[in-house]
Amino acid sequence: MQPGEVSTFESYVSSVEQRAVSALSLARVGQSTHVPPGLLDGQAGAALRETIPLPARRKSGAFFSSSALRAAAFDACPDETEPSARTLDPAVGAGDLLIEAAKALPIDQDLAQTLQQWGDLLHGRDIEPAFVRLTKARLVLLAIARGAVAVGSGRPSSLGELFPGIQVGDGLDLLRSAPPVTHIVMNPPFTYRIAPPEMSWASGRTSHAAMFLAAAAEGALPGTRLTAILPDVIRAGSRYERLRSRIEGLLRVSSIESYGRFDRWTDIDVFVLRGVVSNELADAPAAQWWQQPNGERVGDRFDVRVGPVVPHRDAQTGPNRPYLHATTIPLGGEFDVAAADTRGFTSGLFEPPFVVVRRTSRPNDGSRGLGTVIVGSEGVLIENHLIVLKPQDGSLDTCRQLVRVLDTSNTRRWLDGRIRCRHLTVRALREMPWWDS
Numbered sequence: 001m002q003p004g005e006v007s008t009f010e011s012y013v014s015s016v017e018q019r020a021v022s023a024l025s026l027a028r029v030g031q032s033t034h035v036p037p038g039l040l041d042g043q044a045g046a047a048l049r050e051t052i053p054l055p056a057r058r059k060s061g062a063f064f065s066s067s068a069l070r071a072a073a074f075d076a077c078p079d080e081t082e083p084s085a086r087t088l089d090p091a092v093g094a095g096d097l098l099i100e101a102a103k104a105l106p107i108d109q110d111l112a113q114t115l116q117q118w119g120d121l122l123h124g125r126d127i128e129p130a131f132v133r134l135t136k137a138r139l140v141l142l143a144i145a146r147g148a149v150a151v152g153s154g155r156p157s158s159l160g161e162l163f164p165g166i167q168v169g170d171g172l173d174l175l176r177s178a179p180p181v182t183h184i185v186m187n188p189p190f191t192y193r194i195a196p197p198e199m200s201w202a203s204g205r206t207s208h209a210a211m212f213l214a215a216a217a218e219g220a221l222p223g224t225r226l227t228a229i230l231p232d233v234i235r236a237g238s239r240y241e242r243l244r245s246r247i248e249g250l251l252r253v254s255s256i257e258s259y260g261r262f263d264r265w266t267d268i269d270v271f272v273l274r275g276v277v278s279n280e281l282a283d284a285p286a287a288q289w290w291q292q293p294n295g296e297r298v299g300d301r302f303d304v305r306v307g308p309v310v311p312h313r314d315a316q317t318g319p320n321r322p323y324l325h326a327t328t329i330p331l332g333g334e335f336d337v338a339a340a341d342t343r344g345f346t347s348g349l350f351e352p353p354f355v356v357v358r359r360t361s362r363p364n365d366g367s368r369g370l371g372t373v374i375v376g377s378e379g380v381l382i383e384n385h386l387i388v389l390k391p392q393d394g395s396l397d398t399c400r401q402l403v404r405v406l407d408t409s410n411t412r413r414w415l416d417g418r419i420r421c422r423h424l425t426v427r428a429l430r431e432m433p434w435w436d437s
């Protein structure tokens with residue numbers, strides 16, 4: 001975010017800090033303060049959306065988690081049975097995940113005592129100083145909302161001195177340095193970075209959240225429990241296959257759950273990963289990144305690949321040939337190549353019969369994964385927005401069977417669970433169960 005943009009959010013941060021400071025002063029003379037519930041749930045995210053434009057929030061990856069998402073993520077969080085749980089959020093934002101963790105921490109009636117204990121147990125980093133200040137102020141208000149008041153001789157410290165483990169800084173660096181914590185909770189930035197050469201599982205433009213996940217699994221002490229809210233591309237995208245196997249070698253993964261859209265303002269699907277960093281994974285069951293079909297798969301009957309023609313890149317040197325592209329193919333049914341557009345031949349003609357599926361589609365879109373049987377007597381060129389499924393037995397009947405298999409609620413449910421990004425992958429289609437039609 002630009003300095004000017006943060007300053008519009010700054011007045012909200014100052015108002016929350018003032019509330020926390022005055023609540024601390026009142027507590028020192030034995031008086032309690034009413035803390036509006038919204039202040040601890042939702043208001044910080046709303047203030048951010050109102051004051052910082054979406055492009056700036058996207059650029060810095062600042063999206064605070066909603067209470068529904070936190071509830072989905074947090075059944076594995078520190079609870080009263082673990083009063084000494086030390087929790088780190090390496091990309092803390094306004095502190096929503098730490099607030100969730102602190103709700104389960106023991107509360108001493110004495111505010112000074114409580115804040116000191118919580119200060120030992122709660123750790124966080126954010127590169128944005130205003131977010132760090134907001135986190136501290138909200139944690140103070142949480143302790144007061146949970147009933148802590150100043151009693152005895154202990155006087156709560158000033159805001160700046162509280163929570164020494166929550167600091168401005170790079171959370172990735174901290175994760176890599178074996179932080180002495182028992183729990184890591186995170187919803188890291190969904191921005192992109194160029195992967196450095198030493199990051200063996202990545203190349204080029206890579207999800208920053210994936211880097212946080214790798215750093216947590218590589219850097220945390222054995223036994224550390226990890227709960228991570230992550231973009232779905234890490235769970236299902238082919239680019240992150242190497243990262244997934246790396247994670248399985250470092251983390252005993254206990255659950256992977258698709259959550260759906262981040263929130264109603266943020267159109268990106270997320271999942272929640274939970275696991276324990278471990279040195280002994282020889283006997284660990286494989287992580288279930290998606291539901292693995294047991295029986296026959298589409299890939300057992302079809303060769304699956306992406307159409308090879310990139311319209312604006314490929315030269316059209318040869319004679320015109322029928323050309324299939326996503327905008328002109330009907331959804332479902334059959335299409336004869338005699339009715340197709342044409343374009344100059346490059347290479348890679350496909351002989352009918354075969355099935356095509358659009359690559360771009362959304363989860364819960366009724367037409368997701370619908371196939372069209374391509375028939376005709378000529379070889380055809382195919383654009384790269386289509387996936388081609390060529391029957392190994394060369395039979396038109398097998399193609400028709402596939403289109404029936406694709407058009408079932410079983411398939412749609414399976415696809416939505418397998419891949420929630422906007423692009424279907426060749427691998428997902430190969431792995432798709434061949435439901436008995």
Ligand SMILES: C[S@@+](CC[C@H](N)C(=O)[O-])C[C@H]1O[C@@H](n2cnc3c(N)ncnc32)[C@H](O)[C@@H]1O
Nearest residue numbers: 062063064065091092093126127170171187189
């Ligand atoms: C998606 S928000 C999540 C905030 C919070 N954990 C939550 O769930 O509401 C990601 C946060 O990461 C911060 N961030 C971006 N890069 C970072 C880095 N290298 N180290 C620490 N924090 C970073 C952003 O400022 C933002 O507050």
